[in-house]
Amino acid sequence: MPVVEIHDGRAGEGVGSAGIGLPLVWADGFVLWPNGLGLDTLSPTGFSFISHAHIAPPPGRILATAATFDLMSRRVPEEDRLAVPFDRPFKIGPLEMTLFPAGHLLGSAQLLVEVDGLRVLYAAGVQTAIPLTAERCRVPQADLVILADHCLPPASLTSPLHVAQAAAQWAIETSSAGFSPVFLVNPLGPAEDLLGVLADHKIRPRVHRSIYDVTVLYERHGVHIEDVRRLDAKPYGWDAVLLPPDLGGSPHWKRLGRTRTALVTGSPPERGEVSAYDDLFVMGTHLDRSGLARYVTATGAKRVALSPIYPASFAQTLARRGIDVFHFLEARQLSLRLEPRRKRSSSDK
DSSP, X not given: OOXXXXXXXXXXXTOOSTTOSOOXXXXXXXXXXXXXXXXXXXXXXEEEXXXXXXXXXXXXXXXXXXXXXXHOSSOOOGGXXXXXXXXXXXXXXXXXXXXXXXXXXXXXXXXXXXXXXXXXXXXXXXXXXXXXXXXXXXXXXXXXXXXXXXXXXXXXXXXXXXXXXXXXXXXXXXXXXXXXXXEEEOTTTHHHHHHHHHHHTTOOEEEOHXXXXXHHHHHHTTOOOXXXXXXXXXXXXXXXXXXXXXXXXXXXXXXXXXXXXXXXXXXXXXXXXXXXXXXXXXXXXXXXXXXXXHHHHHHTOSEEEEOTTSOHHHHHHHHHTTOEEEEOBTTBOEEEEEOOOOOXXXXXX
């Protein structure tokens, strides 16, 4: 197994060049050195991997899937794009890399980096349940897993399909009571997942243009969602309405008549936020903490690097599974040095 050394101090301090397999540092995102490959970093590193389209890409050369590039809110210049399909290994310097579906969002990816026999897997937003509109997650084997969710994963979540089905039933019951059901939902990912289930229940949705534009991009990548129309399209008429959460007070409400609203979110909101809505559906498109622990176990890795977002209790859960955990904390910047596997000699046999 790889030999791991921890160095205190600033990122990179104490890491020399002799004998290093793959140094890893935290600086507003993980960075693999000496190549300087950023992993969903906020600051530019010259070359960055972006795992899914909810992440804003920094300036510089970007590695991602074609779907992620299309769905990003900030356009990346063509000359800075390195669009790579799933399951197709490629090399950059000494690093061999492969993208695997993450199941979080259409185009979302895990990045497997191999060098000198060491397999390092980076994941930020993984969903191993059967996806509604994303590619199904496949879990590769690894020696070290790097986890870096960009919001704190809840302790537990219900499967997205069950939540979406409950939301569809709520829409039917709300309509039967004489109200227009309005879902406030993220236009990218959760909206498309919900629309697919509403279509299965023969519910005719009308959507804000920001949601409609994303469904067009999904169609381009082979994901068809039935009977989606913009809210301002004629003739009017709907069984449910989908709006982005930030349009709670928009003029669209005037034409909706009597409404009931439901917030569809990926994580449980703060207690004070819930009172503003008639109902709440937590449709996580990523794993909860227990699911993440099972995911790490499935990779076969015995070492895990965690970003600062994870609580100490999650690190302890992994440790109880016999996994060495390296928790990168903002208050105590760490640098993790990974040595390649030592080849067995005749004396080892």
